[in-house]
Amino acid sequence: xxxxxxxxxxxxxxxxxxxxxxxxxxxxxxxxxxxxxxxxxxxxxxxxxxxxxxxxxxxxxxxxxxxxxxxxxxxxxxxxxxxxxxxxxxxxxxxxxxxxxxxxxxxxxxxxxxxxxxxxx
Numbered sequence: 026x027x028x029x030x031x032x033x034x035x036x037x038x039x040x041x042x043x044x045x046x047x048x049x050x051x052x053x054x055x056x057x058x059x060x061x062x063x064x065x066x067x068x069x070x071x072x073x074x075x076x077x078x079x080x081x082x083x084x085x086x087x088x089x090x091x092x093x094x095x096x097x098x099x100x101x102x103x104x105x106x107x108x109x110x111x112x113x114x115x116x117x118x119x120x121x122x123x124x125x126x127x128x129x130x131x132x133x134x135x136x137x138x139x140x141x142x143x144x145x146x
Contacts (some may be wrong), residue, residue: 031116032136037096039111040088045075047105054092059103075105093133114138 049071051053052062064086065073076086087104090096098104112124118136120128125139 032118032120033116034097035093035095035129036115036133037088037090037092038131038133039115039124040078040085040096040098040108041083041092042127042130043111043123044078045085045107046072046078047107049073051105053103060105061100061103064100073105088130089139092131104110105117 027050046068047060049067050058051060052058052065052073053060054062061085064076066076066079068074068079077084078086085098087099088096089099098108112121114120115124115136119138120136121139125135128135128139
């Protein structure tokens with residue numbers, strides 16, 4: 026089955042802009058967790074972040090491909106909660122402020138619905 030192309034599968038800017046921080050309880054080495062622990066860094070007693078997102082330049086270790094061209098997440102089915110919650114309608118072509126900021130930082134135009142999309146379109 027071929028993945029359906031969406032604005033997200035041709036972007037990936039969010040994965041190379043923001044620190045992805047979440048509770049350690051989401052890690053696959055914890056009961057009920059699914060995020061691969063070997064792809065994360067520990068933050069304090071209860072926190073974790075995706076490797077590659079804690080320091081600049083940021084790029085999540087699970088991001089595959091070239092930003093702005095074609096990307097995918099190696100752990101999409103097992104991604105942490107911040108990734109699941111980020112720009113919930115971006116795959117449908119509707120961004121938000123955070124999505125617009127990430128896209129701009131990587132030289133991409135904002136999606137419709139981003140705070141400045143009305144200016145750009």
